[in-house]
Amino acid sequence: KQWYQRRVRASQASSYVQQEMNLISERLNRCAETCQDDIYGFTSTQSAEQKARMEQCTNACAEKCTAVIPEMMQRIASNLKPLLPPTSEFTQGTILAAPEAPLPMSGMGGVPGMPPGLGGLPPPSAGSANLPNLGS
Numbered sequence: 001k002q003w004y005q006r007r008v009r010a011s012q013a014s015s016y017v018q019q020e021m022n023l024i025s026e027r028l029n030r031c032a033e034t035c036q037d038d039i040y041g042f043t044s045t046q047s048a049e050q051k052a053r054m055e056q057c058t059n060a061c062a063e064k065c066t067a068v069i070p071e072m073m074q075r076i077a078s079n080l081k082p083l084l085p086p087t088s089e090f091t092q093g094t095i096l097a098a099p100e101a102p103l104p105m106s107g108m109g110g111v112p113g114m115p116p117g118l119g120g121l122p123p124p125s126a127g128s129a130n131l132p133n134l135g136s
Helices: 002-040 048-067 069-083
Strands: none
Touching: 002 048, 002 069, 048 069
């Protein structure tokens, strides 16, 4: 029975994290679509100027989405905490503690305004709201 409960909790946690990632992805896609509508409109040709403006606009979209990642990580941490045993590294705050050395981000050179890896996020607060169906 314990094995089954752990598997259900792991599945719930995975689904929740995927849901959060989908929200960021959808936000980025909507922003990029707005850029495309604003810059290209109904034209069938793309000038060099339009391409440059499109790149600037989509880069701004990426920066906006990157800026909400720390908030998303804290929300994930708050909502996953009830699914984990009280003695886990996550619930003790050690997984969210700053790492001794920065974690490399392949090909990106780091994300501006965000600490490397998961480091720098405080442990979730006790009064955090939980999503439905995530409790034990």
